[in-house]
Amino acid sequence: MKVATDTGPVVRRATGADVDDAGALTAEAYVADGLLRDEDDYTAELRDARRRVREAVLLVAVVPRGGVERGGAPDGDVVVGTVTLAPYGTSYAEVAEPGELEVRMLAVAAEARGRGVAEALMAAALRHAVAEGARRVVLSTIEAMRAARRLYERLGFVPAPARDWAHEHVHVQVLTWTPPDAPGALVEAATWPPLRTVVTSDGWRVGLSGGLTRRANSALPLTRPADVGAAVDEVERLYAEAGQASVVRVGPTTGGAAVEQALLARGYVVASGADVLVRDLDAPWPVDPRAAADIRVAAHPDDAWLGAWLGVKSAGADVPTARAILEGSSAVYLTALDHGRPVGAVRAAFAEDWVGLSCLVVAPEARRRGLARTLTLRAVDVARAHGARRAFLQVEPHNTAAARLYGRLGFAPADRYAYLERALDA
Ligand SMILES: CC(C)(COP(=O)(O)OP(=O)(O)OC[C@H]1O[C@@H](n2cnc3c(N)ncnc32)[C@H](O)[C@@H]1OP(=O)(O)O)[C@@H](O)C(=O)NCCC(=O)NCCS
The missing domain is CATH 3.40.630 (Aminopeptidase)
Structure with a gap:
């Protein structure tokens, strides 16, 4: 299989159409890595994704069929990775304690590796855990799973050695992830x-x-x-x-x-x-590849900033109302300029020791050049100088591009909410 797209996979709940592919892929991945043999009992268990879809939450990472060369359903998506989530007390939970969600059977097709598929699956798993109100995420791993270990560490999992166990003389390590504190609706509203x-x-x-x-x-x-x-x-x-x-x-x-x-x-x-993602501003930042960009920082939303934001988000918006909402809190406004023309924007607003990042947009013709990353990092620099210690932002669950951007920058899920709406005449 050749993955021809660089936009990353979409992660969603498995459907009946892809459950068998997910099972086959899991077994293949463990066998390919020499962790199991084809005839092992556990290989058969990994292949049985039908039971997992009934008794646990089965997530799959998919890419559009046009973007890969591999068998599978004639139409629609191709499964390139999968993970199983088991709340405490359910049949697939082995080590979870009350209030914990257990991650199991993470697997990426051998041909799709090195492209962030496992990272997207794990990030979705953590967002799911937060949305379900889990107090901790837990998983078991062994020394031989080196690539996975690096990923878990990067996502903020830490060893819980007192909970380690053994399986047929193999030392199994338990790692845990605890959701960071959320800003809460009041800070967000401020x-x-x-x-x-x-x-x-x-x-x-x-x-x-x-x-x-x-x-x-x-x-x-x-x-x-x-x-x-x-x-x-x-x-x-x-x-x-x-x-x-x-x-x-x-x-x-x-x-x-x-x-x-x-x-x-x-x-x-x-x-x-939206998922609410947070980051401690003092924690180390990943390598910092910034785009060469002309970024202007202002204390108020000027016409160029409003044009960049509203141009992408809501062209028909009432500008005086937008301005009045924005000006309701202390904030700074960053505009990226390309030969003097606004091509990107972000807002950094302050409440307590938090900075809330919002309104991040890049004009379609200026995307994939690192502008969003550069705007976010510049906003964080400004926020730190302003005294903020923690950052939060809201990202819609299906915004794969933004989720990937923020995940790479070390933001982690802390909360999730939905807007429930009833029309005036309903
Ligand atoms: C999300 C958005 C701001 C990204 O802008 P951008 O300037 O193209 O992003 P960057 O070039 O800085 O990308 C940084 C990283 O984000 C991720 N990313 C950005 N666009 C992506 C896409 N279309 N698909 C997958 N990943 C993407 C990648 O990891 C990328 O790093 P890489 O290029 O090294 O792989 C832009 O697509 C946009 O304006 N979308 C509409 C508004 C929006 O969704 N804002 C976010 C609200 S929370």
């Missing part, structure tokens, strides 16, 4: 404040900003009221008065399953969502 915030009788904060961005036009369920229905009634009244759709941010730290269920039962739909 870097993107609604034009008007109403606090409901239950202490939920309802953002109203004329509908521009869900971040500035959503309710934050910061408490767990006895009567969730009444709390939602109040939110809906406020949005109806403003002539806007009712939007509520829901996640492990905002409302949890109770609010999510109540909203779904009332006809709300998931309109969008």
Whole structure:
């Protein structure tokens, strides 16, 4: 198989169409590395992905069929890697303790290695763990799995030697990963404040900003009221008065399953969502290949910055409202210029010891030249000089390019939320 695309794989839950490919690939990968023989019992277990899809969470990394030369389904995606996730207490969990999620059976097709497939799978596994509210991720590994060991270390896994075990005289090491602290909805909101915030009788904060961005036009369920229905009634009244759709941010730290269920039962739909990624600014940075770029830093969003941001994100946006939301918090605005023409932008906004990075865009014709990486690193330099110690950003779950960019820069998942929305006339 030859992987002809450099945009990286997409990671998703396995479907019936690719489950057998995922099983075959797992067994092949372990045999190819000399970890198992074809006739071993465990090889047969690795091949049985049908059981994994029923009893665990089976993720696959896929690339478009046009981008590879390999057998597989006649249409659609080709599976190039897979990993299995098992919560504590489920049949595939071997060493997980209560509250932990166990990662098992990571495998990448031999021909697809060295292209970030395992990294994309593991990053998705960590995001899944955070979204499920896991307090820790755990896995077992052996000395011979050298490439995987380097990846686990880079992602922030640490040895837990007291939990090591032995299998047929082979020393099996246990590694764990603990999610970093999240900024929380209030810090996030402080870097993107609604034009008007109403606090409901239950202490939920309802953002109203004329509908521009869900971040500035959503309710934050910061408490767990006895009567969730009444709390939602109040939110809906406020949005109806403003002539806007009712939007509520829901996640492990905002409302949890109770609010999510109540909203779904009332006809709300998931309109969008994001993973919150964080990074300690003092932790060592990976090699720093910056693009030669003319980057301007300003204390306010000027026309060039707004043009670069809105040009990519929302061409029809109401500029005075956008400006008013942006100016609601202390921030700096970086614009990348190409011969004087704005081709990229990012915003760095401050709250407590956090910097919130947002609005990262690069004009389509200027992409894949390192501009986004350079803008992010420059924003971090400025934030550090401003006194920030930690950075956070929000990235939509399907934004593969951005997830890869941030993963390479050492950002890790800390939280996830979805915006549940009900149209005004629903
Ligand atoms: C995401 C975005 C900002 C990247 O801009 P860019 O200038 O092309 O990115 P860079 O050239 O700095 O890429 C840095 C790394 O990001 C990753 N990356 C960027 N674009 C990618 C793509 N299309 N597919 C896969 N990986 C990608 C790669 O790891 C890349 O490093 P590499 O080129 O050495 O492999 C750009 O695609 C964009 O503006 N998208 C729309 C807005 C958006 O999604 N913003 C992020 C919001 S959170």
